[in-house]
């Protein structure tokens with residue numbers, strides 16, 4: 001995996017990540033495809049909108065259908081019919097947020113499946129073995145996503161475990177690697193000095209890229225911004241920086257300003273399914289009665305398939321009927337909006353006007369029509 005910086009504008013930067021399955025322009029937003037699908041979208045539609053990389057999920061695919069089956073059937077790309085780069089999360093976060101009866105031991109994590117209650121034990125080595133079997137292009141180490149709030153003492157103890165697991169992931173990966181990449185994950189809660197210490201430990205192990213974990217887990221925005229402001233630009237400059245689970249476009253602006261390159265979040269897809277749509281005039285909720293006879297497109301400044309062919313009145317009608325087409329048309333628009341936003345942001349960085357871009361968008365992103 002190659003990482004090439006093309007242009008800097010303060011700490012913000014445009015770069016490309018070259019993988020064997022294609023290149024990724026950063027800053028990049030990666031749509032989340034939990035069960036091997038970006039919900040309601042075909043891979044062709046995702047590609048058509050302009051995405052270059054999608055996320056899949058180790059935890060979900062390991063539980064169902066099972067990584068050995070996917071491997072036997074030719075790997076994740078063939079299975080889900082997406083032939084561009086795929087990043088898989090290690091499952092650390094999903095075990096913390098979805099599974100029940102989770103028990104963390106120095107060896108690994110014991111948990112009960114949220115699907116059928118079966119008991120499982122995932123070690124760092126197992127998490128890498130699963131991702132190797134899936135054949136993802138970028139893999140994540142098994143980490144403990146520290147919950148919020150967490151006492152400083154707890155965070156300190158957890159950092160020791162997460163660093164030990166990162167080392168075990170790297171050792172196992174080095175023995176079995178093919179041309180896949182492995183990213184380390186920096187935890188440390190909202191405590192800068194712990195974040196700094198965690199970063200030194202993880203960077204020493206040496207990874208293809210580095211993620212900031214343990215954020216966007218319910219902490220106040222100002223704490224998240226403070227951690228990003230103090231840590232992001234200290235992460236290795238010549239490697240990709242991935243802020244996990246972020247996010248809201250306002251948060252993206254603050255993170256890109258401090259040198260973050262990669263983002264993933266369920267906001268555009270999940271919000272689409274519950275009728276919250278992003279437009280150039282601000283966010284709207286399509287179910288509101290004010291749109292009942294509104295014959296105008298969702299967003300006059302958007303040229304996505306939904307905005308070119310349907311009215312707000314029809315989109316509201318589909319939503320009220322809980323039609324499957326409602327999920328599809330809303331998702332197409334929100335993903336298109338995110339993809340265009342990142343494209344315009346990369347153009348602004350290329351032209352050295354990131355600050356203007358940020359100032360221009362903050363009032364729009366703050367506006368909640370309804």
Ligand SMILES: CNc1nc2c(CCNCc3ccccc3)c3nc(N)[nH]c(=O)c3cc2[nH]1
Pocket residue numbers: 032033034055056057088089090091092093094140143144145146185212213214215216217244245246264
């Ligand atoms: C929403 N806020 C948030 N998300 C976080 C995630 C998951 C990122 N999304 C991955 C995903 C992939 C496919 C399908 C669904 C999700 C984290 N992952 C790890 N490993 N460690 C974290 O600290 C961590 C922290 C997070 N905060």
Ligand SMILES: [Zn+2]
Pocket residue numbers: 298299302303304305306307308332333336
């Ligand atoms: Zn649109």
